[in-house]
Amino acid sequence: MPDARKGEVVTRFPPEPNGYLHIGHAKAAVIDYEYARMYDGIFILRFDDTNPVNEKKEFYDAQKEDLKWLGIEWDKEYRTSDNLPKHYELAKELLERGCAYICTCSEEEIRKNRRLGKECACRNRKEQPWDEFFKMKEGEAVLRLKGDMKSQNTAMRDPILFRIIDHPHPIHGTRFRVWPTYDFYGAIEDSLSGITHPFRTKEYELRDEVYFYILDCLDLRKPHLMEFSRLSIKGMPVSKRKLKPLVEKKLVWGWDDPRLPTLRGLARRGILAEAIKEFVLLQGISKSESVVVFENLEAVNRKLLDGMAKRLFFVPEPVKVIVENAPEREAVLKYHPSINMGERKVETKGMFYIPASDASKFEKGSKFRLKDLYNVVVLEKNDVIKGEYAGDELLQIPKIQWVTEEHYEMEVVIPLLPFKNGEFDENSLKITKGYVEKNIDEIKHGEIVQFERFGFVRIEKDGKTRGIKAHD
Template sequence: MSEERSLNFIEEIIENDLNSGKYATLITRFPPEPNGYLHIGHAKAICLNFGLTKKYGGYTNLRFDDTNPVTEKTEYVNSQQEDIKWLGFQWKNELYTSDYFDTLYDYAVDLIKKDLAYVDHSTAEEIAALKGTPTEPGIGSTYRNRSVEENLDLFSRMKNGEFEDGICTLRAKIDMASPNMLMRDPILYRIKHAAHHRTGDKWCIYPMYDFAHGQSDSMETITHSICTLEYVSHRELYDWLIEKLGIFPSKQYEFARLNLSYTVMSKRKLLQLVNEDFVSGWNDPRMPTISGLRRRGYTPESIREFCDRIGIAKRENLIELGLLEFCVREHLNKTATRVMAVLDPIKLVITNYQKDQTEILIGENNPEAEDKGGTREIPFSNELWIEREDFMEEPAKKWFRLAPGSMVRLKHAYIVKCEDFKKDAEGNVTEIHCTYIPDTKSGADTSGINVKGTIHWVSRQHAKNAEIRLYDRLFTVESPDAEEGDFKDYLNPNSIEVIKQAYIEPYMSNASKDIRYQFIRKGYYCLDDDSTPELLIFNRTVSLKDAWAKTNK
């Protein structure tokens, strides 16, 4: 986190707590539910929790909130661990709410003994009907006044599997007239006969999030339990349970979650996109998941910078996707290896350059780096591939690329002059003929000739074939969740374009997934997981400039 900016409100609370001696050590936790892959919204929470203990000392626990066996998988546990490490963070303790199932059961028994919890045989519909409204008090269940002994017996029988799913629940006995609807006898345990990914069939009752959360925090002596704003109304119950159980008083604080334009953050909706094959998987490069962003070529540094820039606030707001793209452009500009790739090829023949001759030119890998990122060898010959858009048969005003009679510099090579071109029967240009000027070689130009345009190219003889996947925003509207109808109605039909026949420098034969590349004049790219030595596949991370802003104003 940057030391130059002012403290956010959570940092102010922590500094006051540490300076006053309230806590000797700052302890936070990141508690994802293993029911899906982590997304960019989770990255904000990860950077906050781990960043605070990095700044102030102390440590952060990773605790998997695995209280719903139906939706949780070990696959998700593994992916979430990988994502956190990739972002650059390391937890002190790897924990699971299921580690505490025995203790949580004992806590529930303690509440029953204090006549603060009861077993309710009401249906879910009956409980909802008796809950009241925000302006009208609720009505107590007919089971609310069961004796402590009866409740202890019934809860034990729930645990032993004597009841089917939905037959009864354990509810806290608080206040059916509370202005906070969550305090109107909330459910603490429900019956669910389902195998758990860690505990198997040991349990058939599982604690609700509100019962497990604060108590797990307390058992880990979490000093600052940081949640998103939707849990503000849950804080009263969090505090009530800790107080009635007489356990370590962890404290909950809330901040605004990340809402990002042109995407959705609900794991339920992201799972829909995966299950209904709108995307290729959780790590589809169009997905806002951390694994999707990683596959698309985003760097952990750029995501951490993005989270730092948006800051921590108490009010919800919509963050522009363009800011995330700006952060990755800024980082990749300093770190990406420059190479040449032609995505829409047209042949250029240099008529006065000897056939079958190959000249090795030298290119800087990154002019933004202090050592220029090293250099690479680039073969040059009399037949090249160039971008079709770099030639215009009838040039527009201020056209500085190739056209009949015009001159342009070939990147790292020579100045060439267009002499003529060929067309096919349909009138499409198929071949451009140029002559080169020998004394205009880059780095050794003695000609005195100045041209305003420079274009990239790849030697036709030496080029490697590549598939290029161009990704765009997943949705066509800024706030898919806020629109009428099904959010999937607003999916962008042009969110991916696949170029099957592109050409890249032979240097890229040894391209690595660990290296990010700038295809000169085209954008930033990375090697995709599907790539093989026989077929190189690259994903566009982001364009060189924000083209979306111009075309969608």
């Protein structure tokens, strides 16, 4: 990172408390956090809550929870809204220095003049009384930066710095009604709070000029702004515009639906915080826009999960198998093939269930092995498979998972990509019914296990037991 010295780096993550955090936020937060750590610096959490219409009280805490879940810790935390008096002070100074003006043009006029590159009369008015601004009604006036109405960069055509919003703020109530815009507070806060390396996503690039111009006008320190591209996952948009309707129309379970890229959704699905971090860091801070496929996240997650998930037998779409001459045995099954996580015991007689997908491949004479038990040869195959015990010797035959009559019925939901060709896919949540061994009782709510040859599944136990498949 340019101009970065150990111990002198300060970064920040500035979410607006208007919703739950998603993987896009995670990218920003992780990058901010990791860079601060890398340089033994300071990482600040700043709530950019300057639009009272958007902010909701619950999200301040919700976002903090999401960050904690991610394993991110911050050294300082504050709200931009708390600094409004300072912002007013600086705005007044801007006015006095002739760098800003109060504009009473209508929204449409402002837009039109911007397009035309034309200055309005307000801009050159002699008196620019800051106090008068506070007496105006919402929509009547705004504070604008005296930029350059002819600039190639339209962001520089006198951007709005403050506007009046008569709406109670979740923290401050009706204490303020004049609120700064992103252009203003973004620059001011970064500078004042000592941020050395603020990161932001590429769509703000055109606003860099405004950012530095404002700081110049006020003789404030200029941080080293950096941009990176937004993270987008194919078939999994993060924008509130696309997600909110799904939640509102109840097309998904809620903001924590396992199909969604919200941190809560991903967590519920069984994606580990550590996987998200690694995945995000893998993308780096390049400016080239990329569409990542979800499989990349899965791959990272799978490797982490492999070393910590207990193995269990789950039989989707069970088919009954009756084994003749079956020895009655107690099978001892390890919870993990290579790490000692204990074992469980299963009493077996002559009746089993195996997955239909395996059963369909067998015909009379086929041999298979009930994994960790013994071999079976197929004698007859109808709706039920009749077979016979065929020895204990380990052979090169399919080893398949099984349950006995002692089992639970269980549903596993399989989340797919929520969007297909830009449209919500109604069939994005599949449900597989099957039988699971009773040892599922040993698994805690929220634990992630591997159902062998089925996939990694997060177990939920609220009322009934159900599984949510993370991925294969």
